[in-house]
Amino acid sequence: MNETLEMTSTLIVESPLDGEMIASLTVTTDTEFDSILNNAIEAQKKWAILTLKERVQVFYNYLELLKETKQELAEIVHVENGKTMPEAVAEIEKSIELTEYTCSLPQVVRGDMQEVSNGVWCTTSYEPIGVVANIAPFNFPHMVPHWTAPNAMLLGNAVIMKPSEHVPLSAIKMKEMLEESGLPAGLFGLVHGDKKLVEKLCDSPIVKAVSFVGSTPVAKIVYARATSNFKRCVALGGAKNHLLVLPDCHPEMTANNVIASMSGCAGQRCMAASVMIAVGDVDPIINLMKKEAGRIKAGENLGAVINKDAKERIEKYIDLAEKEGAKILVDGRNTTVANKKNGHYVGVTIIDHVTKGMAVATEEIFGPVISIIRVKTIEEAIELENNSPFGNAAAVFTQSGKLASKIIGEFDAGMVGVNVGVPVPREPFSFAGWNDSKFGHGDLTGDASILFWSNLKKITTKWAAESKSNWMS
Numbered sequence: 001m002n003e004t005l006e007m008t009s010t011l012i013v014e015s016p017l018d019g020e021m022i023a024s025l026t027v028t029t030d031t032e033f034d035s036i037l038n039n040a041i042e043a044q045k046k047w048a049i050l051t052l053k054e055r056v057q058v059f060y061n062y063l064e065l066l067k068e069t070k071q072e073l074a075e076i077v078h079v080e081n082g083k084t085m086p087e088a089v090a091e092i093e094k095s096i097e098l099t100e101y102t103c104s105l106p107q108v109v110r111g112d113m114q115e116v117s118n119g120v121w122c123t124t125s126y127e128p129i130g131v132v133a134n135i136a137p138f139n140f141p142h143m144v145p146h147w148t149a150p151n152a153m154l155l156g157n158a159v160i161m162k163p164s165e166h167v168p169l170s171a172i173k174m175k176e177m178l179e180e181s182g183l184p185a186g187l188f189g190l191v192h193g194d195k196k197l198v199e200k201l202c203d204s205p206i207v208k209a210v211s212f213v214g215s216t217p218v219a220k221i222v223y224a225r226a227t228s229n230f231k232r233c234v235a236l237g238g239a240k241n242h243l244l245v246l247p248d249c250h251p252e253m254t255a256n257n258v259i260a261s262m263s264g265c266a267g268q269r270c271m272a273a274s275v276m277i278a279v280g281d282v283d284p285i286i287n288l289m290k291k292e293a294g295r296i297k298a299g300e301n302l303g304a305v306i307n308k309d310a311k312e313r314i315e316k317y318i319d320l321a322e323k324e325g326a327k328i329l330v331d332g333r334n335t336t337v338a339n340k341k342n343g344h345y346v347g348v349t350i351i352d353h354v355t356k357g358m359a360v361a362t363e364e365i366f367g368p369v370i371s372i373i374r375v376k377t378i379e380e381a382i383e384l385e386n387n388s389p390f391g392n393a394a395a396v397f398t399q400s401g402k403l404a405s406k407i408i409g410e411f412d413a414g415m416v417g418v419n420v421g422v423p424v425p426r427e428p429f430s431f432a433g434w435n436d437s438k439f440g441h442g443d444l445t446g447d448a449s450i451l452f453w454s455n456l457k458k459i460t461t462k463w464a465a466e467s468k469s470n471w472m473s
């Protein structure tokens with residue numbers, strides 16, 4: 001018998017809330033990988049010949065199912081990722097909004113048309129690319145797959161999704177629900193595992209485009225690998241987001257927004273505030289922030305961080321800042337939750353008098369920690385923000401429209417806010433940062449996704465035989 005035996009390995013999924021095992025999956029084997037990709041090719045061929053209006057019917061059904069199942073889906077996110085239930089519900093609501101946008105695409109995606117010469121017409125059409133791959137991080141297990149897959153599929157592509165190995169359950173449920181909504185089998189393939197699967201997706205000649213969302217070091221690896229194989233790629237990376245707080249800001253609104261931004265989802269958002277640049281005397285705001293932080297309790301309105309490694313990494317950053325002379329105003333180290341002693345919790349942490357050379361000033365911490373850097377002038381504040389290698393988000397808190405418009409013009413970041421701590425552009429606006437927060441051209445969501453997930457075909461037509469010949473003939 002000439003049978004190749006393949007080793008299978010297991011993926012154990014634990015809940016960050018209490019460290020309990022919640023699932024055990026088999027890592028996708030080479031044989032399964034090949035068959036998922038080949039099925040995707042076949043499914044895509046049949047899907048691509050349908051019209052947008054035919055394809056969208058599946059997403060109308062899916063949208064209804066998402067709404068009906070919102071609570072159950074949020075429960076999955078809560079347990080596998082560790083964020084609070086209200087945060088998980090908000091994540092599903094964002095997936096719903098993303099899918100609503102997908103459902104609007106047949107009204108939006110139209111080619112252009114012009115008579116470019118006597119009797120000669122040019123038209124354009126958005127054509128599918130083929131089989132594409134989406135690689136997702138752990139922090140939004142349901143929303144990030146919805147940033148990419150629904151639009152990519154509505155535009156006629158098949159998608160191979162590689163969720164984070166820490167949180168694969170939301171993507172499994174997504175696949176079930178898409179198929180229940182009428183999506184043809186094979187069109188949405190799911191592969192489970194870690195970097196080996198990502199490398200295979202970047203190398204496979206079947207995969208024509210890759211979207212990646214995750215940390216900057218991995219975004220660079222994936223972008224380099226996918227493009228060296230001549231694939232289209234946008235790879236979103238990590239972040240270090242700066243909030244500029246000016247003395248004329250609205251005190252309560254600013255304190256609430258800064259704390260909500262740095263602590264929401266336990267600071268595990270690529271849009272979370274990480275550095276607050278305090279311009280001049282903003283001590284009254286910092287005092288309000290301390291009060292606000294006191295209202296946030298781990299296990300109640302503050303979720304867990306993803307695992308033990310993350311908790312240790314975040315706490316090390318706080319230790320280091322303390323050693324380097326920063327002042328810990330609110331200390332979230334050694335936080336535990338009763339009856340969840342194996343959960344991974346870090347409390348809200350406010351570090352004051354951080355200076356620009358410290359690790360907490362420059363590196364992504366990805367936990368509920370804010371570093372306050374005090375400066376005297378707006379110019380110094382802008383310089384600090386501009387010197388960050390990242391460029392995901394930045395925001396300014398002020399009541400002066402004149403100052404705000406000057407500052408947003410000078411921020412070196414892809415998504416900027418005024419008096420908004422988490423300046424996420426909502427559909428139909430597109431999401432993506434700049435600099436080391438994004439590699440590749442284009443954005444992933446909203447209107448920009450239409451070009452990313454399509455090939456533009458340019459068609460020149462002449463039916464009028466009597467039209468005179470010109471250089472196009």
Ligand code: NAD
Nearest residue numbers: 136137138163164194195198214215218236237238239270
């Ligand atoms: P990660 O980079 O560790 O992992 C992301 C994905 O890449 C996972 O599916 C993982 O399996 C895979 N992967 C990990 N190492 C790899 C390697 N060496 N080669 C190939 N693939 C590899 O990120 P994470 O810890 O899951 O997520 C947190 C990070 O994601 C943070 O840095 C956060 O800022 C970032 N993020 C960015 C955005 C954005 O829009 N810019 C959005 C969400 C999260």
